[in-house]
Amino acid sequence: MEITFELGYAIDTFYFLMCGVLVMWMAAGFTMLEAGLVRAKNTTEILTKNVALYAIACIMYMVCGYWIMYGGDGGISTATPFLEGILSDGATGVAEDAATYAPASDFFFQVVFVATAMSIVSGAVAERMKLWAFLAFTVVLTGFIYPMSGSWTWGGDSVFGLYTLGDMGFSDFAGSGIVHMAGASAALAGVLLLGSRKGKYSEDGKVNAIPGANLPMATLGTFILWMGWFGFNGGSVLALASVESANAVAVVFLNTNAAAAGGLVSALILARILFKKADLTMALNGALAGLVAITAEPSTPSPIQATLFGALGGILVVFSILAFDKLKIDDPVGAISVHGVVGLLGLLLVPFTNPEAATFSGQLLGAATIFIWVFGISFIVWAILKAVMGIRVTEEEEFEGVDMSECGLEAYPDFTISRN
Amino acid sequence: MKLVTAIIKPFKLDDVREAISEIGIDGLTVTEVKGFGRQKGHTELYRGAEYQVDFLPKVKLEVAVQDDHVERLVEAIVGAAKTGKIGDGKVFVYDLEHAVRIRTGETDGEAI
Numbered sequence: 326m327e328i329t330f331e332l333g334y335a336i337d338t339f340y341f342l343m344c345g346v347l348v349m350w351m352a353a354g355f356t357m358l359e360a361g362l363v364r365a366k367n368t369t370e371i372l373t374k375n376v377a378l379y380a381i382a383c384i385m386y387m388v389c390g391y392w393i394m395y396g397g398d399g400g401i402s403t404a405t406p407f408l409e410g411i412l413s414d415g416a417t418g419v420a421e422d423a424a425t426y427a428p429a430s431d432f433f434f435q436v437v438f439v440a441t442a443m444s445i446v447s448g449a450v451a452e453r454m455k456l457w458a459f460l461a462f463t464v465v466l467t468g469f470i471y472p473m474s475g476s477w478t479w480g481g482d483s484v485f486g487l488y489t490l491g492d493m494g495f496s497d498f499a500g501s502g503i504v505h506m507a508g509a510s511a512a513l514a515g516v517l518l519l520g521s522r523k524g525k526y527s528e529d530g531k532v533n534a535i536p537g538a539n540l541p542m543a544t545l546g547t548f549i550l551w552m553g554w555f556g557f558n559g560g561s562v563l564a565l566a567s568v569e570s571a572n573a574v575a576v577v578f579l580n581t582n583a584a585a586a587g588g589l590v591s592a593l594i595l596a597r598i599l600f601k602k603a604d605l606t607m608a609l610n611g612a613l614a615g616l617v618a619i620t621a622e623p624s625t626p627s628p629i630q631a632t633l634f635g636a637l638g639g640i641l642v643v644f645s646i647l648a649f650d651k652l653k654i655d656d657p658v659g660a661i662s663v664h665g666v667v668g669l670l671g672l673l674l675v676p677f678t679n680p681e682a683a684t685f686s687g688q689l690l691g692a693a694t695i696f697i698w699v700f701g702i703s704f705i706v707w708a709i710l711k712a713v714m715g716i717r718v719t720e721e722e723e724f725e726g727v728d729m730s731e732c733g734l735e736a737y738p739d740f741t742i743s744r745n
Numbered sequence: 746m747k748l749v750t751a752i753i754k755p756f757k758l759d760d761v762r763e764a765i766s767e768i769g770i771d772g773l774t775v776t777e778v779k780g781f782g783r784q785k786g787h788t789e790l791y792r793g794a795e796y797q798v799d800f801l802p803k804v805k806l807e808v809a810v811q812d813d814h815v816e817r818l819v820e821a822i823v824g825a826a827k828t829g830k831i832g833d834g835k836v837f838v839y840d841l842e843h844a845v846r847i848r849t850g851e852t853d854g855e856a857i
Contacts, residue, residue, distance in 0.1 A: 533794055533795070534790070534794035604791070607793075646793065647793045
């Protein structure tokens with residue numbers, strides 16, 4: 326049965342928007358995950374950070390981010406600052422066999438990805454960073470840093486006129502590198518300048534545990550992210566209204582789910598072997614690692630390959646978290662490991678199942694380009710913020726909890742909480 | 746009169762309560778407490794890093810009895826609360842000087 330052009334246009338647009346809604350909901354997932362893994366005294370502040378970063382990302386990407394990312398030679402010519410160019414009808418003058426959707430729906434889908442990248446940063450710098458320094462950084466990352474690296478990848482532009490990643494065998498379907506590793510690179514730069522939480526590392530080199538306050542919330546957050554990821558990867562097919570694209574979407578959903586399951590099980594078992602107890606927080610990180618690992622290419626692996634790729638991510642993330650602790654790089658929620666280290670793994674797995682689109686050298690070049698750019702510029706921006714306004718709260722404020730010093734509100738005022 | 750205080754594992758509370766009822770003792774006060782003994786708590790792992798659990802949860806029982814009931818009571822508590830593993834707890838017996846039942850004003854032997 327032939328589908329009419331207008332119906333296809335409507336279905337693709339609807340699908341795109343609904344996937345965007347799912348990805349938007351990932352902001353809730355990150356918020357719950359992070360609120361669960363920090364101590365009770367820092368909960369209000371992490372909630373504030375997460376709602377504010379989402380809103381700032383939406384504004385900055387509207388003002389200039391989308392235009393920087395897609396307004397260049399390789400992108401779509403209608404992208405303009407303040408989005409006026411994308412409010413038009415996308416169907417006019419488009420060939421009938423092309424995948425089409427309303428241009429404004431593309432903005433909505435893209436903006437929720439920017440917010441995802443920034444959410445990754447908030448977890449890594451939790452419990453000790455000043456709220457307003459974080460929000461100032463959010464403005465720069467969502468309005469400039471991420472859109473620049475995005476323009477070289479999905480935007481199709483050349484990297485400062487030197488080379489074009491798409492021609493070099495680089496492929497990142499839904500953003501293992503472009504979104505997740507980028508977020509983690511910015512987080513790593515912030516954490517290096519910020520330092521570890523007080524009491525995390527003893528002077529004799531011992532690593533001390535700082536257990537999270539609310540594991541039900543962290544688990545809910547993980548499930549929300551798992552669900553949102555269907556939009557993240559599934560929406561990245563960019564179309565639904567044909568047999569071919571409907572099949573692709575179904576495979577992407579299936580593989581995304583399989584990878585998360587593989588990651589959770591492998592991390593759970595590994596934690597049991599290493600620590601003699603089933604560490605829930607590692608299992609949760611394992612599920613997310615599985616999702617990050619499959620994000621670079623969820624459409625070509627077989628279901629068993631997707632499960633194994635996810636499992637590989639789950640194993641890597643546990644060792645990565647332990648290694649960062651050895652290096653005294655304090656990441657309360659494991660964001661740099663989940664999104665950065667496993668994001669790189671995801672990129673490097675693409676050539677195994679999709680050798681036409683990606684080569685190892687292309688993937689490495691792309692990963693290096695993203696990392697050097699995002700880490701380098703982020704480091705400079707964090708350093709400027711540190712010099713101008715300071716990025717870390719005082720020792721006393723950290724002890725009392727940033728909820729009171731930054732927000733003046735406790736998350737659980739009716740409960741007695743331990744201050745350690 | 747004696748006051749028998751016992752620190753036991755929380756999961757043994759029901760067994761101890763039954764054992765005490767069986768020997769005809771009618772009153773018992775329970776408090777949830779935390780503490781440590783010779784093992785000084787234990788360590789747990791969170792994300793691969795150790796943390797010390799200094800105070801372990803226990804249940805404290807208090808039972809006031811006539812002198813001639815003490816031996817049976819202590820036997821009943823020890824018998825019911827024992828697992829043979831570390832952390833089973835302890836029983837302490839104190840002299841009890843005076844007791845009053847508030848409702849009736851009865852004292853000492855009548856009050857317990």
